[in-house]
Amino acid sequence: MINQLVNKYRTLYAMLMVCLIWLLLHYLLQTAIIPNPIEALLTFFKLLNGELLIHLGASLLRILISIFISITIGVSIGLWLGLHYRYDQFFGPVIYLLFPVPKIAFLPVLMILFGLGNSSKIILVTIIIIFQILVTIRDSVKGLSQHLFLSIQSLGANKWQIYQHLVLPAILPKLYTALRISVGTSISVLFFAENYATTYGIGYFIMDAWVRINYLQMYAGIIAISLLGLFIFKAIDFLENRTCQWAILEKGKNNSYF
Amino acid sequence: MIEVQSLSVKYQQNTILNNIDLTLKPKETLAIIGPSGCGKSTLLYCLAGLLKPYQGNIHIKGEIINKPRRQTGVILQEYGLFPWKTVFQNAALGLTLRHEDKSKIKKRVNDVLEQLHIKEQCHRYPIQLSGGQQQRVAIARALATNPDLLLMDEPFSSLDTIVREELQGVILDLYKKRSLSVVFVTHNIEEAVFLGKRIMIMTPKSGRIKSILDNPCFGDHHIRSEIAFHEMCVRVREELEAEQHDQSTC
Numbered sequence: 001m002i003n004q005l006v007n008k009y010r011t012l013y014a015m016l017m018v019c020l021i022w023l024l025l026h027y028l029l030q031t032a033i034i035p036n037p038i039e040a041l042l043t044f045f046k047l048l049n050g051e052l053l054i055h056l057g058a059s060l061l062r063i064l065i066s067i068f069i070s071i072t073i074g075v076s077i078g079l080w081l082g083l084h085y086r087y088d089q090f091f092g093p094v095i096y097l098l099f100p101v102p103k104i105a106f107l108p109v110l111m112i113l114f115g116l117g118n119s120s121k122i123i124l125v126t127i128i129i130i131f132q133i134l135v136t137i138r139d140s141v142k143g144l145s146q147h148l149f150l151s152i153q154s155l156g157a158n159k160w161q162i163y164q165h166l167v168l169p170a171i172l173p174k175l176y177t178a179l180r181i182s183v184g185t186s187i188s189v190l191f192f193a194e195n196y197a198t199t200y201g202i203g204y205f206i207m208d209a210w211v212r213i214n215y216l217q218m219y220a221g222i223i224a225i226s227l228l229g230l231f232i233f234k235a236i237d238f239l240e241n242r243t244c245q246w247a248i249l250e251k252g253k254n255n256s257y258f
Numbered sequence: 259m260i261e262v263q264s265l266s267v268k269y270q271q272n273t274i275l276n277n278i279d280l281t282l283k284p285k286e287t288l289a290i291i292g293p294s295g296c297g298k299s300t301l302l303y304c305l306a307g308l309l310k311p312y313q314g315n316i317h318i319k320g321e322i323i324n325k326p327r328r329q330t331g332v333i334l335q336e337y338g339l340f341p342w343k344t345v346f347q348n349a350a351l352g353l354t355l356r357h358e359d360k361s362k363i364k365k366r367v368n369d370v371l372e373q374l375h376i377k378e379q380c381h382r383y384p385i386q387l388s389g390g391q392q393q394r395v396a397i398a399r400a401l402a403t404n405p406d407l408l409l410m411d412e413p414f415s416s417l418d419t420i421v422r423e424e425l426q427g428v429i430l431d432l433y434k435k436r437s438l439s440v441v442f443v444t445h446n447i448e449e450a451v452f453l454g455k456r457i458m459i460m461t462p463k464s465g466r467i468k469s470i471l472d473n474p475c476f477g478d479h480h481i482r483s484e485i486a487f488h489e490m491c492v493r494v495r496e497e498l499e500a501e502q503h504d505q506s507t508c
Contacts, residue, residue, distance in 0.1 A: 151338030169342040
């Protein structure tokens with residue numbers, strides 16, 4: 001009974017749980033840096049009509065552009081390397097070396113090269129999440145069974161049809177997984193990047209509130225950025241449900257051994 | 259139907275097939291049997307046009323085989339079904355790739371799904387099916403394009419005996435109803451004797467044909483309980499084991 005209810009309203013349930021823990025901490029620690037969650041929520045809703053929405057929109061736009069660029073380039077290169085071993089031999093080791101480099105440290109370089117505006121922030125997020133997408137796609141293409149390729153060839157498929165009926169549908173669920181990870185990363189990176197040389201963006205809003213010791217506003221910003229992430233996650237879930245029924249069935253089949 | 263002359267395949271110094279000659283008449287079935295690594299799957303891939311660099315000649319109905327042939331249906335190991343396609347979409351794939359019109363695809367695929375008793379499952383995904391059902395879909399996909407030649411690579415090896423024999427019966431039925439030639443690879447002696455009008459035994463390792471037996475037991479659904487069937491199985495077994503014995507003595 002309770003299991004069913006939780007399952008049905010799981011997002012709402014999670015929100016309630018988080019607020020409960022927050023409230024507990026508020027009463028336990030008795031410090032101004034952890035305000036009452038109810039007050040923070042009220043501030044959030046009050047600000048949502050005005051400036052908060054503009055900051056949120058600026059951040060969302062930056063994330064969406066970064067994701068779009070990363071998918072376009074990351075998927076193309078990932079497919080190319082995954083399907084052509086001889087090129088992967090040359091580029092694979094370089095990618096492996098660059099992947100763990102903390103690209104966030106290059107923000108000053110990017111700001112000098114691409115200016116203080118949106119471009120440097122978008123490029124920073126892009127060069128971080130593009131690796132996650134590229135590597136996931138490349139490895140999932142490599143992992144495809146040879147039998148599937150032979151089967152579709154025996155049915156007379158040309159190169160484009162192999163992409164359309166085999167490669168692209170096969171990588172789609174992996175792409176969604178990579179996207180979820182990328183969104184999480186891109187939000188935290190953007191938060192960092194928006195602390196510098198900008199007056200728009202949720203990262204700026206939060207740090208600005210902190211400097212002004214307006215903790216309620218700071219928390220309103222944190223709520224906003226969290227909801228932004230949740231919104232993008234839900235959008236990815238929605239797309240996956242619509243386009244990858246089979247993968248969800250597969251996941252369900254391997255679930256709960258205990 | 260099939261004309262193979264001095265076919266050899268080498269892969270990195272290793273000879274996988276060595277000077278194979280083979281002919282198959284229309285409406286005939288051929289079982290290729292031999293131990294693992296004898297090159298039997300490679301031979302099938304060559305016939306399917308999936309393996310290009312070979313020496314010698316392969317002609318099917320006068321056509322040189324260097325790419326997959328339109329009129330050949332192929333069933334590979336592990337079924338080769340696409341998990342993201344429903345049963346219907348899987349079975350229809352061959353026709354879809356040929357840009358046949360929708361109504362024709364629908365009719366042809368529904369007919370063949372019905373013939374294989376899998377039509378009720380047509381909106382489900384492969385993961386929701388049993389192994390035997392998946393194999394039926396793979397057969398449906400190969401037959402939907404109306405082939406005159408069916409190639410199968412160890413088609414029933416992962417199924418339990420009851421389902422395997424049931425599907426062997428299905429193949430025999432289809433063979434009788436359609437004008438179909440069948441070549442299949444197996445390591446199961448009973449399967450070879452049940453479904454192979456001729457049985458080709460391959461030598462281990464060296465990639466040659468040991469012998470080709472004519473099989474009088476072929477074509478009867480109820481042959482499995484007859485003495486003649488078991489005698490034929492014993493003959494094939496002796497032929498296979500004799501080869502292994504030769505190998506170990508030299």
